[in-house]
Amino acid sequence: MKRLTIKDIAKEFSVSISTVSKALNDSYEISVSTKEKIQKYAKENNYKPNFNALSLKNRKTKTIGIVIPDMLNYFFAQVFKGVEKTANKKGYKIISCISNESFEKEKETIEMLSNGSIDGFIISLAEESVLKNDFKHFEYVINEGTPIVMFDRVAEAINCDKVVTDDFKGAAKTVKYLAKTGSKNIAFISTISNLKVGKKRHQGYLKGLEKANLPINNNLIINILDDDYKNYEKILKPIFEKNTIDAVIATDESSAIAAMKVAQRKGHKIPENFAVVSFSNGILARHSSPKMSTVSQHGEKMGATAAKLLIERLEHKGDSNLEHQTVVIKTDLVERNSTKKS
Amino acid sequence: MKRLTIKDIAKEFSVSISTVSKALNDSYEISVSTKEKIQKYAKENNYKPNFNALSLKNRKTKTIGIVIPDMLNYFFAQVFKGVEKTANKKGYKIISCISNESFEKEKETIEMLSNGSIDGFIISLAEESVLKNDFKHFEYVINEGTPIVMFDRVAEAINCDKVVTDDFKGAAKTVKYLAKTGSKNIAFISTISNLKVGKKRHQGYLKGLEKANLPINNNLIINILDDDYKNYEKILKPIFEKNTIDAVIATDESSAIAAMKVAQRKGHKIPENFAVVSFSNGILARHSSPKMSTVSQHGEKMGATAAKLLIERLEHKGDSNLEHQTVVIKTDLVERNSTKKS
DNA sequence: ATGAAAGCGCTAACAT
DNA sequence: ATGTTAGCGCTTTCAT
Numbered sequence: 001m002k003r004l005t006i007k008d009i010a011k012e013f014s015v016s017i018s019t020v021s022k023a024l025n026d027s028y029e030i031s032v033s034t035k036e037k038i039q040k041y042a043k044e045n046n047y048k049p050n051f052n053a054l055s056l057k058n059r060k061t062k063t064i065g066i067v068i069p070d071m072l073n074y075f076f077a078q079v080f081k082g083v084e085k086t087a088n089k090k091g092y093k094i095i096s097c098i099s100n101e102s103f104e105k106e107k108e109t110i111e112m113l114s115n116g117s118i119d120g121f122i123i124s125l126a127e128e129s130v131l132k133n134d135f136k137h138f139e140y141v142i143n144e145g146t147p148i149v150m151f152d153r154v155a156e157a158i159n160c161d162k163v164v165t166d167d168f169k170g171a172a173k174t175v176k177y178l179a180k181t182g183s184k185n186i187a188f189i190s191t192i193s194n195l196k197v198g199k200k201r202h203q204g205y206l207k208g209l210e211k212a213n214l215p216i217n218n219n220l221i222i223n224i225l226d227d228d229y230k231n232y233e234k235i236l237k238p239i240f241e242k243n244t245i246d247a248v249i250a251t252d253e254s255s256a257i258a259a260m261k262v263a264q265r266k267g268h269k270i271p272e273n274f275a276v277v278s279f280s281n282g283i284l285a286r287h288s289s290p291k292m293s294t295v296s297q298h299g300e301k302m303g304a305t306a307a308k309l310l311i312e313r314l315e316h317k318g319d320s321n322l323e324h325q326t327v328v329i330k331t332d333l334v335e336r337n338s339t340k341k342s
Numbered sequence: 343m344k345r346l347t348i349k350d351i352a353k354e355f356s357v358s359i360s361t362v363s364k365a366l367n368d369s370y371e372i373s374v375s376t377k378e379k380i381q382k383y384a385k386e387n388n389y390k391p392n393f394n395a396l397s398l399k400n401r402k403t404k405t406i407g408i409v410i411p412d413m414l415n416y417f418f419a420q421v422f423k424g425v426e427k428t429a430n431k432k433g434y435k436i437i438s439c440i441s442n443e444s445f446e447k448e449k450e451t452i453e454m455l456s457n458g459s460i461d462g463f464i465i466s467l468a469e470e471s472v473l474k475n476d477f478k479h480f481e482y483v484i485n486e487g488t489p490i491v492m493f494d495r496v497a498e499a500i501n502c503d504k505v506v507t508d509d510f511k512g513a514a515k516t517v518k519y520l521a522k523t524g525s526k527n528i529a530f531i532s533t534i535s536n537l538k539v540g541k542k543r544h545q546g547y548l549k550g551l552e553k554a555n556l557p558i559n560n561n562l563i564i565n566i567l568d569d570d571y572k573n574y575e576k577i578l579k580p581i582f583e584k585n586t587i588d589a590v591i592a593t594d595e596s597s598a599i600a601a602m603k604v605a606q607r608k609g610h611k612i613p614e615n616f617a618v619v620s621f622s623n624g625i626l627a628r629h630s631s632p633k634m635s636t637v638s639q640h641g642e643k644m645g646a647t648a649a650k651l652l653i654e655r656l657e658h659k660g661d662s663n664l665e666h667q668t669v670v671i672k673t674d675l676v677e678r679n680s681t682k683k684s
Numbered sequence: 685a686t687g688a689a690a691g692c693g694c695t696a697a698c699a700t
Numbered sequence: 701a702t703g704t705t706a707g708c709g710c711t712t713t714c715a716t
Contacts, residue, residue, distance in 0.1 A: 002487070003486055016703045017693090017694080017695095017703090018702080018703065021693095022695090029701065029702080049693080050457060051457045052403065053695090055708095056394040056395055056398055056692090056694080056708050057693085057696095057708050059708075061394065063437070072423065077414050081413055081414065084440050093439075093455070093459065094437065095435055097426065097435075111390075112435070115392060116395075117393045117394075117435065140388075143343045144344075144345055145344070284625065286571075287596065288629065289603060348710065349710095357686075358688075359709090359710080359711095360686080360711080363710065363712085364685095367711085371685065371686080372686080373685055373686090376685080391710070392708090392709050394709080394710095395709035395710045396710065396711090397692095398693065399692050400692085400710095400711085
């Protein structure tokens with residue numbers, strides 16, 4: 001059962017292909033009777049216009065390329081879901097690639113897809129790209145006329161739409177909240193000190209201490225560089241032993257859970273005399289014991305927003321040179337059981 | 343900076359487009375000197391053959407459509423990763439859709455993509471489709487010549503390549519292992535009794551009991567139909583109170599974690615006098631306390647296998663009518679700290 | 685060694 | 701109301 005083309009239908013009714021094309025597109029030029037019979041036939045035989053022919057003709061594909069550092073990361077999976085949902089609603093398909101935090105993979109992907117496969121990109125930078133600070137591959141495709149929307153891990157240097165989390169405020173708010181509920185020695189644990197996102201959270205932490213009139217203790221600022229979560233407990237244990245700590249704010253769930261375990265083993269009671277809050281809105285927080293309070297990042301909303309920005313730009317291309325905008329998605333503190341109620 | 347076409351290059355050197363095309367494809371018909379200058383120029387100006395033109399001409403897109411019930415499920419995310427990696431290695435792109443367990447969404451997706459957007463599908467059935475037992479949309483695209491590979495949740499009735507987990511054996515092995523390490527009253531908790539996968543695990547559980555010479559106690563076979571994990575503890579609590587239970591095998595991590603918490607609250611010590619094993623290889627198991635032993639499903643390998651099967655079929659299309667095959671990926675028992683060492 | 689022309693499936697401007 | 705034609709970007713057969 002070969003797929004039906006416009007040509008087949010034309011032959012069926014002994015008319016020209018343009019008549020068929022117009023009939024299918026409900027053109028006023030075609031008589032009602034022929035339109036009806038052609039549309040009926042097309043429907044019954046499940047005619048579908050060939051995607052590649054349309055894309056070639058229209059010079060657009062109605063598909064979005066999304067490049068994500070790691071699909072096993074719950075946050076990114078949520079963003080993906082948001083993108084997919086919004087894009088689908090507007091008739092767009094999603095081509096997805098995982099950069100695996102690799103600069104090369106990211107670059108290859110971008111290049112591979114900028115051959116007319118997609119109309120625009122939604123991207124969160126690979127860690128390697130951030131470290132290398134090399135974004136020429138993005139400039140290139142933007143110059144070719146392919147719009148990009150970056151989210152979460154964005155490149156300041158690139159002029160495009162962006163969607164980011166309010167990391168600074170999120171961290172500051174959290175510290176204030178911890179201080180208000182009685183914590184005095186609040187540690188900051190980061191596994192992403194490399195990334196701008198991590199730096200913003202760090203700054204927010206410092207700002208929060210300042211606002212709460214708490215001193216900065218550099219021993220309580222813990223940057224974990226090892227990226228194997230299995231080692232987190234081992235790394236944290238000596239630090240927790242040498243210092244007085246009664247609260248932790250962590251940049252990610254895995255290190256926060258490790259901190260909880262180490263604290264509990266030291267005899268602390270959570271949340272009675274030890275509080276923990278983590279960035280992210282993953283599943284771990286909801287399954288830990290006690291369930292962990294988090295700074296929720298609204299991944300799905302970020303994805304939806306990114307998709308919306310991109311599609312707007314795609315569909316108003318002729319319109320004008322819309323200014324590029326950066327949308328900040330605010331975080332929410334989700335109080336579970338690792339902190340005292342405020 | 344408009345994208346370069348073969349036509350532009352032809353104009354640049356005042357030759358015909360066919361000369362350029364042949365030069366770029368390194369045809370023997372073209373003189374070495376012209377080949378060299380054209381290739382050089384193309385490279386320098388970043389020429390890339392237009393994807394849609396190629397797809398239209400070749401009647402293939404080198405892209406795979408993947409339809410997954412839920413991207414927030416770690417198992418599916420792993421499969422996705424496996425598919426992506428293998429496909430990319432062989433030069434294929436991935437268009438991905440989330441069916442959200444919805445029959446309609448699955449059907450629409452399949453129909454939307456079977457217009458020449460993709461060369462073949464990799465699919466795991468939406469729960470609704472399983473319940474409805476309606477797979478006509480798959481038959482349809484297969485008849486049109488689009489191959490499908492199903493994984494994990496497969497439709498027996500559809501004749502296509504399949505990749506499945508060894509659910510029956512996995513469950514049976516686990517029960518035997520629990521029995522060997524001293525458990526006598528092994529409960530079976532399922533949140534997917536609807537799905538064939540769930541039924542197979544159930545049967546495996548029964549077989550395991552039989553092999554271990556343990557009686558079947560219907561009170562210990564717990565089918566949770568509520569799909570909100572927040573209610574699991576509430577559901578399990580009375581059952582754990584009314585019955586003597588010293589081990590649990592669960593079809594998913596969330597319910598297994600709930601079981602652990604309920605058991606612990608009842609005063610059981612894990613693993614000393616209460617053992618827990620769960621299917622899946624998610625992140626929860628590695629972060630629970632104690633860390634949970636699991637029946638690992640090797641999601642990434644399943645994805646890689648599915649991609650391999652599909653691509654083989656795509657590239658040998660003319661060859662012959664290859665028999666459809668079903669590949670069984672065996673499970674492994676990963677011993678962590680919720681069970682006694684064997 | 686190079687070029688002309690047809691065709692992949694479709695649309696749309698321009699006849700008739 | 702219907703048909704002819706050119707063209708989207710590319711490959712390939714068949715001239716020259």
